[in-house]
Amino acid sequence: MMRVLWTSPHCRPDWLDRLGEESQGGQSVVMNKLPHALTRADPGIRVDIFTRLQDSDPRAATPVRSLDGNPHVRLIRLPCGPTDRYVPKEFLYGEPIAEFVEHILGFVERDGLHYDLLHGHYADGWETVTLLKARWLYHPPTLLTTHSLGRRKRADCLARNEAPAEELDRRYNFPARIASEERSLATADRILPLSTVEAEFLYTYYDAVPPGDPRVIVVPNGIDLADFPSPPPGTRSRVRDGLGVADSEFLLLVPSRVDPRKGQANILRALVEARPGLIGRPFRLLLLAWPDPPTDYALRLEQFIAGHDLDGYVLTHPPVPHERMPGYLAAADGVALPSQEYFSIVMLEAMLMERPLIASVHGGSRDVISDGVNGFLVDHNDVAQLAQAVVRLVGMDEAARQAMGRRARRTVLEGYTWDRIARRLLDIYAGLLG
Incomplete structure (x- = not known):
């Protein structure tokens, strides 16, 4: 049996009825639908998705639960920064994610779990799996799915004149995010951009990803026809x-x-x-x-x-x-x-x-x-x-x-x-x- 840890602290895969709220969008759909598809394709796989606990979340009372009733996919909510309020994803880097990692380590030890792979989604998930890999002596392989890139988002904000560079950096915490991305990319075993355009951007603008890096494999999003x-x-x-x-x-x-x-x-x-x-x-x-x-x-x-x-x-x-x-x-x-x-x-x-x-x-x-x-x-x-x-x-x-x-x-x-x-x-x- 293969056991895989998925994470993106800000993402709530069981919020498909609340898309558009608190930065929940297409990534929430991905982190809901793809694990179910994985278990259909391979009934022997188990996926645990770790996300941030927030008291106002209507599902916070049950911090460990199966996702949509699928016994092979669990959603696990643990503290990542203050739980008494919403914290924008841009400000989870550093201490909040370090706390999140400690809670994951404690949960895994208490339950006697062993993960074969660590799959981080978005930059906050990247930082989480990178820290976990360093803490576990067996150093499980890490995979990073992009969903977005800090340098690219910053360039796009500047191109549409959203705000001066200094204001953008303050608003979206780009310096912390980009530094975190570079650290995670440097130690990743596989890097999974969603598109060819994104792969090209990684090659061009990230020091940790040289042109033609064999770790880079494009894996796009999909759709569930039943939906x-x-x-x-x-x-x-x-x-x-x-x-x-x-x-x-x-x-x-x-x-x-x-x-x-x-x-x-x-x-x-x-x-x-x-x-x-x-x-x-x-x-x-x-x-x-x-x-x-x-x-x-x-x-x-x-x-x-x-x-x-x-x-x-x-x-x-x-x-x-x-x-x-x-x-x-x-x-x-x-x-x-x-x-x-x-x-x-x-x-x-x-x-x-x-x-x-x-x-x-x-x-x-x-x-x-x-x-x-x-x-x-x-x-x-x-x-x-x-x-x-x-x-x-x-x-x-x-x-x-x-x-x-x-x-x-x-x-x-x-x-x-x-x-x-x-x-x-x-x-x-x-x-x-x-």
Whole structure:
């Protein structure tokens, strides 16, 4: 039997009904779906996922539990910094993670556990498994799945003029994160970027990863087909009626959580630029996962919408549970992800639902989307390109959009289901264990 430790202190894989809250997004879906797929592919594997304990978490009362009733996957909550409040993931490096590691060591000793592999997700998980590897005398192999890279995120923030460099470093704690990433990468046994773009960035900008490093293997995200069955008849009309969107209106959905890094500001700027090309074409933009109360960023977006007379175009909606997303995708005519997504789960969900997609050429979408064939690729920081893509998508006739959507779905089915990804990951695990 193979026993694998997974971790990312900030990530809560059982929060799929609360995506968009407290930095829970696509990574939460990955850390929920992929372990289940691993145990389907190999019933002999056991996965323990360690995450941060927080008193306000409705599941905190049961800190050790099976994930979604799967007896082969456990979710274990342990202290990582203060438990009486939410701590942003950017500020878990150092003492909080050192405390987390001590709690993991104690838990493992009490239960008499032995892990064959340590798999860290995101930089906080990397730091955790790197410290654990050093503490255990048998030095179990470590694998690092990226989800995001500090240097890349910092560069993207600067490219879209989010804030001066000093303010970004203070807001996102980039110096601590990047230093931690370099330490973890230096001792990792396998490095698993989500896309070719991310692998290239590692080779170019991280000292610990030289070009052609054989430890680097691209392992993309996937999708669980059972999560996205065809919605019942009438779903599209029902959701659109609830939103106040007429059948004749083109509905473009932005499903990402409302965050400066997710590009809502750029899609609104693009809408201003695209407006002349949309004359005579009824059009609405839906920003999903709108926070309540609104964050400072959401308030700035509201001011932009009002200041540029976009109220008639733009709709906002609170976060919706993951299981209701198929209905909102069915209600949409197209989807936009105007941000640097490393490998977006939502991208795959939209493609599976046959929805034409606008995505960034700088992300994992480059491995999946052929521009103009099964979606559109743009520089997400180039407002003019975004505007042109919006006009191009809205201007397509319905038959052409449907054909693009069918090609998108076929792409997902042929290469991006969780069961396919799990088999790839199991091969990597087996290679490390000899």
